[in-house]
Amino acid sequence: MSINEEFVEKAQEFYDYPLTLLNLIKWGVDTFPEQEVIYAPPDAPKLRLTFAQVWDRVRRLASALEQLGVKPGDPKRLGTRVGVLEWNSHRYLELYYAVPGLGATLHTVNIRYSPEDLVYTINHAGDEILFIKDEFMPLLQAILPKLKTIRKVVVMSDKPEPPQVKLPGIEVYEYEDLIKRSNPYEFGDVDERTVATLFYTSGTTGLPKGVFFTHRQLVLHAMGISISTAAPPYELTIKDVVMPLVPMYHVHAWGGPHAMFLTGQRYIYTGRMDWGYILKTISEEKVTYVFGVPVILYLLLTHPDSSKYDLKGLKYGNGGSAIPEGLYKLARSRGIIVINGYGLSETAPVIAQALFKTQSLNWPEDKKENFLMKGLRQIPLVFLRVVDDQGRDVPRDGKTIGELVVRAPWLTPAYYKDPGKTKDLWRGGWLHTGDVAVWDSDGYIWIMDRLKDVIKSGGEWIVSTRLEDIISTHPAVGEVAVIGVPHPQWGERPVAVVVPRPGKKITEDDIKNYLMKFVEKGEIPKWWVPDKVIISERELPKTSTAKADKKALRELYKNVLSS
Template identity: 25%
Template sequence: MTSTDPIVGSPNGAGPANALPAPAEPTIADALAAIARRSPASPAVGRRGERLRTYAELHERTDRLANAFTAAGLRPGAPVGAWMEDCPEYLEVYLAAAKAGLVVVPVNARFTAEEARYALDRGDVQALVFTDGTAPKVEEAAADRPLRLTLTPGTERVAGAAAYQDVLAAAAATRAAAAVPGDAPYIMAFTSGTTGFPKAAVLTHRSVMTVCRSQVAATRLPAYGVRAHTNSMSFTSSVSAHLLPTLFTGGASVLMGTGWHVDDLLDVVERYRATHTTIPSPFVRDLVEHLGGAPDRLGSLQSILHAGSKVDGSLLQQLGELAGARFVEGWGMTENSGGLVCSTSALDVLGASPIGSAVFDTVGRPVPGVEVEVVGADGAPLPHDGESVGELLVRSPSLVAGYWRDEAATAKAFRDGWYHSGDLGSIDAHGYVRVVDRRADLIVSGGMNIYPAEVERVLRTHPAVAECAVVAGPHERWGQTPVAVVVVRPGVSLTQDEVIAHCRAHLAGYKKPTSVLFVEQLPRNSSDKIARERLRQIVAAAAG
């Protein structure tokens, strides 16, 4: 009996005696090398306000770093931890790992030492690169871990770290291209951990390259453009679905870093002639307000993507009216290698959608090559009528290989080629997808389903509400009841009765909150998502 080679797919990898060898699948490292050859002087990446490194510099520096990793004894498949704040060196770690066949384990810069230790141990990290902002926690997090190499581009040389620039200077400046199998692990992306310890999704070289191609269409990326990069690089999708696709198209990325405001973003657009960016949910209203007075400040922008936590459709419509065909709404996930599975089109935003302005309450339609289906609790497909709500399933060539060393979680989430997202939603007859809520966040009160997002949408229309979240609280008769957790805007007052009355005016009686908790801020996890499990604990404690 012959075996089948998993890469070339023929018995033992052998073909006809006179056949040419099958070409290796291209990786992002090959894309970098090609761009550096044809456009060596083109800008590639840098912080705002600083000179951008060219593609020639980026290619040489990542060759040197890959050689340093190899010289330290790291072999293909070895995990490299990156516990870093946003900086060009962070992207260099990703690219050097691709060249050396290593696996990047990004560790969120906001993690505590305990959280980071879990990621380092779970990923079996053999080398670590960190920056000054995470340095105070490194020794505790990496204690007793045998690391072959520890580097920092900063000044805090803790845990025996070598200076990043010194290591690069000592390494060879060129490196022979290596064939890396397309299904080899490339990135170990830890999920948000909203329900417990985070799982590590395994992105492959093939899935990342597929995302690079699909993001060009999904987010309407221009070739050789300039990205104003607003997302934290601690989030895997920030790199795999935004920085790497920009590199794939020969573009430049300007890192906004932390602490920026909408004015800063628009200044970067003007100074660098940025062509595309992403607007995080907390900044959507600010951007709308800024553009209301100066719509011409969008200037060179060709694409403004919003994806992530929900924003009211009415607010997105305002942004769409101001930004025009530039605006893109989408839905993606780590399990799709960070990339979008659905997005709106330019015609949608320009008023040509067959569902009119209701398109702003959707995440658009599936990206070419991606399938989205909706199923009931029994797993049977539901009609595409825009009303039937069930779990949304995704089939995509960009899906991750599974969860690292977690066969049970992999088998539960990935079945028969479909990823079971855990998101509840509907699909209409035109293929538009509406994401209603997370299945785990559904509130069942007296047998009635209540979607927190629906109640939150109404709460956010109250002028005194700055932020809000709705979770299930215990109820002696109904089992569960919706409880609103509210952050009030500065300088105004708001009472529980006013909140409940506002909801009663806009929602069926069983959906309105029965109690309200006022807090200074909502708890969030390391991905800046609302930590609903923590909120449920707070609500349960308040209920006694």
């Protein structure tokens, strides 16, 4: 009898343990039952729940979902799609587990989308039930006639007496009422290859694209980041207090709601982002680790109340886009330890972080800081390559630019209902990130730019992020984006859009003269200096994930060099 035949014969005699999200939360509750989840919105009292209480609410919510008609899927088909429009909250955390726990699919709807993109993604996903924060009801009422599949709506509110809502042709329920009148659900196992989550990319190029992930993928992702954030320079332990400032609709809030039950840290969800209130909460709750995109760090550091708070020792996990050098230095001046991370919607998201090797611990401080700001190593179970347009590895010389490609056990297998774009994403059997990078002789990865943001000038590449780094170090610069603009002779030329810091004044010549200092030092070639610097008194336009919207900037300034 072969080993495989024996395995099949005895399959009914042992428990084939599935890697499911339910087993994450159940293990966390068994191990850290008294650890806290805190919901601290700016306009309502704080709510403190233990892990055990969260689990009880998850089970009651699952009973309610079953009564609402939620059906399980399997590895070959999606279960009922349940959409959510909500800020970061304990309710969102409960939905993260109750919906997939039933074998259904959680659609984390991007609340920053335009109404048109909201309609498109909800219809494309085929959501049947929508959980929605009460403040978004006017938006829902406006788009409801265009929603083809929504049959039931559950309203969530922080108010003691939630508003009474009526929607034509729609059954409407209230979240806390469902929790109170439901008994704890007795979960069974679901197949670990069942799709647990579905969401859509930020839609900066064309229509948003759907990505989806199975239970198995998300458990392995949670394990990978739990291991990596326990290592230097993160060194997070059960003693840490974590505040995610990345939205829970965005790429699983970078895995925090899953990893938290493995690491046992206290988590604080802040509802709508109010930066002064968040600074106050960081101080009151003794938060030690915050993670989000660069603009969030900028808003915390430049808020009028920021100087009132001692932020020394706070760790900030940066992702979404590279952190400008000027912002990094501003954070370090306040004693904040910024650590670079990297991922995509397509990668669940985390695949690399600024993790130290043994020899890295002995580096001089300036080299450590450069690595923390820009460097990357793959986290456990991830393999990265930097390749040319033929799929061949470029030299590990720290200079030759190629595209970063990846393999890991938690990458989206396809774009939802889009085989054409899927084929391009996975060409050659590696997921193509669309980011250009170099790698050095030690295997460290340095992201240079997005392929679509690299400026092609006279047959050569100009790395927009390098120019942004330098400009951001000018003491009067608050925000900066460098874009490629059509040029009749060179194809494209760089244009910088600069927003001054509050209370500061700056001119185009100030920026160009500042860049010339770096030209004289040999850090950039003279032809990289932007043809034009636009000083804007308005903040840069942002994508739905709070990145500078370079697509919008390119459209706005497409004729600036030809006029």
